[in-house]
Amino acid sequence: MDPVIVVGAGPVGLTLSLALARHGVPSVVLDEGPGKDEPRPARTVVLREDTAALAERLSGASFDALGSRWTGWRSLRRKQEMRVLTFGGPEDSLPAPLHIAQHDLTGALRAAVARERLVKLSADSRLDSVEEDRDGLTAHTRGPKGTWWRGSYLVGCDGPRSTVRKLLDIRFPGRTAVERHAVAALRTELPWPGQALLHRNPPWRTSGPSGAEVVGRPLADGVWRLDWLLPPRSDLVTPDVLVTRIRETLAGWCGGSTPPYELLDTGVHTVHHRLARRWRVGRAFLAGDSAHLLGALGTQGLDEGLRDADNLAWKLALAWHDDRRPASDALLDSYQTERRAAVAGRLRAADQALPMLRGGGGLRSYVPGSARGHDALLTEGHLGYGPLGAPGAYADSPLTPPRAESQVEVGTAPGAPAADVRVTAPDGSFVNLRDRFGLGPLLVVLVAPGTGVWDRKHWMSAGLMPRLAAAVSALPHEAELLVAESYPDAPAHTVLLIRPDGHLVTALSGVRPAELYDAARTALGGPEPSVEEPAATASEVSGAS
Incomplete structure (x- = not known):
C-alpha cells in the first residue's frame, strides 16, 4: 500500500502523521514552508487535558517546561470577584488546561517526526493538483521540490485557505470576523502566578463599549498573553494604543502602578466561524482549520483539530491495513459524521451565546438573575466544559451499537471519551x-x-x-x-x-x-455487507453552518 499523504505541517498534520505511525501506517507530510516555524510568543494555544496528553504521547515530550498548566482560574466583573477555581485540588474535578506557544508545540511534534521512520516530511512542497483513481491518489507539488506523489489516502490539514478543500470543490460557509482581539505577549509579574484571569468591564476603562473584556493567560518563564476584546468595526490598533492598554491593564491589576514588563510580541486575532460542507470526498479528507474555524468566547479551534486527527487516524489505519474490507467505507464515513456533528454543536452553542454575551440583551430569558450567567458561559468556553467547551461525544454515531440487554450505565456515556483510570x-x-x-x-x-x-x-x-x-x-x-x-x-x-x-x-x-x-x-464499521449488497458510500452530513 502507498503511504497516506498529509497536506500541511502544522500541529494537526504532524499529529495525524505521528498517530498513523503508531498504527504502523507510513505517511508523507507536504509542507509548503521551509520546514521550521517562526517563534511568535503571542500565537498560543490552549489544550484540554486529554488533547495535551495526546500530543505528549505522540511527541514523546513533556510540555511542563514548554507551557503552563494553569493552577487556577479567576474571573472578575468591574471590581467584583465572580469566581475562583483551583485546579488539581482534592475536591476539584476540573483538569488543568495547558497553555503553550504554538511554535513550541509544533517544534516538539516536528522533532518527533524527524525521529519517526514511517513519516517523511517534504519542505517547500506546495500542492497544486490531486487526481484519484480506484487504487489511490496522485498529488502534484510545485516549488523547488515539485514532483508527483502517490498515496493511498490524502488528508488536507492545510489551514483556513486550504488548497485541498478548493481542489475538492467543497464549500466553506460561515461568519467572518465574529470577534477581534488585540493580543500582546509580555514578561512580567502579576498578583496571580499560574492562574488565568478573565476581567469583564474593568473599572479603569473609562471609554469604549460596556462589554470591554481582557483575558490574561500565563505561559512558561513568567510570560503572559493578554487579549483585549475589540468593539465591532473598531479602528486599527496602533502601537501607541496597544501600549496604553498594556500599561493601564497592568496598573489596574497591580494596585495602580505599572510593574516592569518586557513586551515580546503583539498582534490582532480575528475569529471566524466556518464549517466545511463535506469532510470526505472519496479517498480525500479534511481536518483542522481546513474543515472548521471556531474560537469565539474562549473556545479553542486547535483543540478540535487534534481531536479530528485522533478520530481519523485509527480509521484510516484499519482501512489501510485491509483496504478491501467491506466495512471500511462505512468506518471512514463515520469520521465526517462524528467530527462534523461535534464541531457543529460547538458552533451552534457559541452562536446562541454571542447575542447574550456581546449584545447586552436577552440574558434574563436564558439565565435569570445576573451577570453570573455571562461568567458561567465564558468560563465553559475557556476551560473546556459545558456546551461551549466539552469534548464531543459520539452518541449518535453509526459506530455506537444499539443498547444491549446487559448494558449498564457508568460515569461515561457511550460515545464519550473514557475516564483515565x-x-x-x-x-x-x-x-x-x-x-x-x-x-x-x-x-x-x-x-x-x-x-x-x-x-x-x-x-x-x-x-x-x-x-x-x-x-x-x-x-x-x-x-x-x-x-x-x-x-x-x-x-x-x-x-x-x-x-x-x-x-x-x-x-x-x-x-x-x-x-x-x-x-x-x-x-469497526458495522456488519460486513453480503455480496449482493453494495458497500456504503460517502454521504454528507447536514449540520450548522
Missing part, C-alpha cells in the same frame, strides 16, 4: 488507561475491585477471567484485555469496550461474548 496491563504493570489509547487494538477493561492486591498470574486463571479472555481473543479485531480496580459509577464485573481513540463503545454487565462481539463489530 489506573489499569493493569497484560505484562502485569500498572499504567494509566490513557497510555493505551492510539496503539491500534480495541481495549476491553474489566472492573474488578481487589485485583490490585493480587499478583496477575493468580487471577488471570481464576473466576470469570478465562471466559473473558476467550471472548476477547474471538473479537473481529485485535483487542487488549485490561483490568481496573474501579471506574466511575461502574459496578463490579462491568466490562468496558473502548475504541482505539479512547471513546467508550459500551459497558456490559459481566462477560457477554455475543454482545461484546456485536458491539465490537459495530464499532
